[in-house]
Amino acid sequence: xxxxxxxxxxxxxxxxxxxxxxxxxxxxxxxxxxxxxxxxxxxxxxxxxxxxxxxxxxxxxxxxxxxxxxxxxxxxxxxxxxxxxxxxxxxxxxxxxxxxxxxxxxxxxxxxxxxxxxxxxxxxxxxxxxxxxxxxxxxxxxxxxxxxxxxxxxxxxxxxxxxxxxxxxxxxxxxxxxxxxxxxxxxxxxxxxxxxxxxxxxxxxxxxxxxxxxxxxxxxxxxxxxxxxxxxxxxxxxxxxxxxxxxxxxxxxxxxxxxxxxxxxxxxxxxxxxxxxxxxxxxxxxxxxxxxxxxxxxxxxxxxxxxxxxxxxxxxxxxxxxxxxxxxxxxxxxxxxxxxxxxxxxxxxxxxxxxxxxxxxxxxxxxxxxxxxxxxxxxxxxxxxxxxxxxxxxxxxxxxxxxx
Numbered sequence: 030x031x032x033x034x035x036x037x038x039x040x041x042x043x044x045x046x047x048x049x050x051x052x053x054x055x056x057x058x059x060x061x062x063x064x065x066x067x068x069x070x071x072x073x074x075x076x077x078x079x080x081x082x083x084x085x086x087x088x089x090x091x092x093x094x095x096x097x098x099x100x101x102x103x104x105x106x107x108x109x110x111x112x113x114x115x116x117x118x119x120x121x122x123x124x125x126x127x128x129x130x131x132x133x134x135x136x137x138x139x140x141x142x143x144x145x146x147x148x149x150x151x152x153x154x155x156x157x158x159x160x161x162x163x164x165x166x167x168x169x170x171x172x173x174x175x176x177x178x179x180x181x182x183x184x185x186x187x188x189x190x191x192x193x194x195x196x197x198x199x200x201x202x203x204x205x206x207x208x209x210x211x212x213x214x215x216x217x218x219x220x221x222x223x224x225x226x227x228x229x230x231x232x233x234x235x236x237x238x239x240x241x242x243x244x245x246x247x248x249x250x251x252x253x254x255x256x257x258x259x260x261x262x263x264x265x266x267x268x269x270x271x272x273x274x275x276x277x278x279x280x281x282x283x284x285x286x287x288x289x290x291x292x293x294x295x296x297x298x299x300x301x302x303x304x305x306x307x308x309x310x311x312x313x314x315x316x317x318x319x320x321x322x323x324x325x326x327x328x329x330x331x332x333x334x335x336x337x338x339x340x341x342x343x344x345x346x347x348x349x350x351x352x353x354x355x356x357x358x359x360x361x362x363x364x365x366x367x368x369x370x371x372x373x374x375x376x377x378x379x380x381x382x383x384x385x386x387x388x389x390x391x392x393x394x395x396x397x398x399x400x401x402x403x404x405x406x407x408x409x410x411x412x413x414x415x416x417x418x419x420x421x422x423x424x425x426x427x428x429x430x431x432x433x
Contacts (some may be wrong), residue, residue, distance in 0.1 A: 033182070034155065037212030041148050042167040044108060044207065047200045048141060049171025050116055054193060055134070056253070057179040062118060066127045075194035080135040081367035087139020088367075092360035093302070094140075095147065100356060101211035104144040108204045110137040116197045116283055119189030128188040139367075143360040149341075150348035150355050151185070151214030159293035165341040166286035173279050200310050230351050230358045237403040238343050239365045241302075245339040246369025247376065248309060248332065251393045254374040255386070256329055259316070263386050274329040281333030289338045298342050298407040305342075306400040309335025315401030317387045339400060340366070346407045 063073055088419045091103060112138060117130035149164045175196075182192030253275060261271040285305075292301045312331030319325035348355040373393070380389035 031225045033212060034152070036210035037148075037152060038141040038160065040210040041152065041212075042143065042164055042208040044104060044145055044195035044204060044211075045167040046171035047108065047147075047204050048111070048138075048145065049168035049173075050175035050196065051111055051171075052138075052198070053172040053175030054179050054196060055115055055118065056121075058178050058182070058189060058192070060125070061183065065119075065189060066121070068124065068127070071256060075387060076131055078371060079128075080131055081276050081370045082137075083132055083135030084139035084142070085364045085367045087136040087141075088143045088360050088363040090136075090138075091140045091143040092357050095356045095360070099211075099213045100144040100147040100151075101208065101213050103140050104148065104211065105208035106206070107137045107140040107144065108208075109201050109296055111141055112197045112201050112204070116190065116193045119193040127191070137172040139363070142366065143287050143363045146344045146363060147356045148211060148213070150344055150359055153345060154348060154352070154355075155212070155214055155303070159290040159298070159345070161291070161341040161345040162286045162289035162338065166283055166289075166335075169279060169283040169286055169337070172275075173283065176276070176279065191404075221293045229354050230361055232361070235347065235361060237406040238362055241339060241400050241403055241406075242343050242362055243369040243372070244393075244400055245336055246366055248313070248336050248374030248393045248397050249340075250370050251377050252332055252336075253379075253392070255377050257388070259386055260322055260325055264322045264325045266325075271320055274326055277326060278329050280335040281330050282337040285334045285337035286341065289341070292338075295337055298309060298346065298409065300405045301338050302342050302407045303404045305335045305399050306404070307335070309339075310394050310398045311335070311414070313397065317390040317394065336397070340405055349354055349409060350406070365401045 059073075062068070068076060091100075094103060111134060114130050114134035118127060118134065121130060123129055145164075166303050173275070178192065178196065181187075182189070256274040256278065257271040257310045260274055261268060262268040271362065289301065292304075308331055312333075312335055315328030315331060316325055317328075320326055323394050343360055344362065347358040351358040377386075377389045380386075380392060
């Protein structure tokens, strides 16, 4: 059983890694995609908004599909679709082809994100200790690699399909092979009369976590979309230096997630989430008040260390809150990932134009601080089984996803 769990954990971590690389290769080459297809500045936001909207549809659909199909199967087949859609976005020649590729990418990535986190939550419960942050650390590592490969492609003026093809050619078969060792869990059988999470997801109980997820992604999208412009236009840095904050943010996100599970095991999820929210809010405060570029860089560094723990712990908390319906809770919560992504960048941009970009940075600061108000929602809630005993869920852990 130990070998089964270790293989399941490693294969799922690779899936997170592959998705991090894939997403980074798409978002960091958006200007090149725009140039390739001749997408106007007015039309580009429509394409960019369509992806998270369709991803939300994919996540909602996944909630229904997992009632009949194991999450591992959905993950096994959605990941190759995402990768092939990435290649399609780089290889097409007409705007209609781009629309189809991005549409497929959005729908598949919603299923992929939801099913990955479903498996992560169930595997963490089987382990009986915090491992969720390690999966998201693998995602961050993949994002760093993907962004680096995108830089190489841009530096050498490679065609998009030339940049994407080797990555897709390696990751598709690797992901399919790795999917043989995914480990599915089973919902915890709760005692009769157990109200919380026993018969389904009560949205009123899930709402605090939905807000935390939204606020976390508003903060994340603020960094990814505005850090370079802020450093250059507001803090007066060079164009070259303006590219550094996002890379620093990604590295500190990786570091924070790599050690975050140890913090959760030692101090508990509530303390880690509160500390993360305070550090992230402090980062936004430093960015908003920075007298120069290097102090601003310090602020973005703090943001990576603070924000990195919020999303993984929110998924984990949903699994604890609804142990009998964790897959549905994760799928529903995952929608607010895309809500935050959709809201964050336009919100900061509108406030920056109407007010000031320094002032705009205070809005995500306040939203992240609100996260600490909901920290109690992250408290450990042991699964209670028939007979009143507490134990980790072990159903189905002796079987991988293949052959199910």
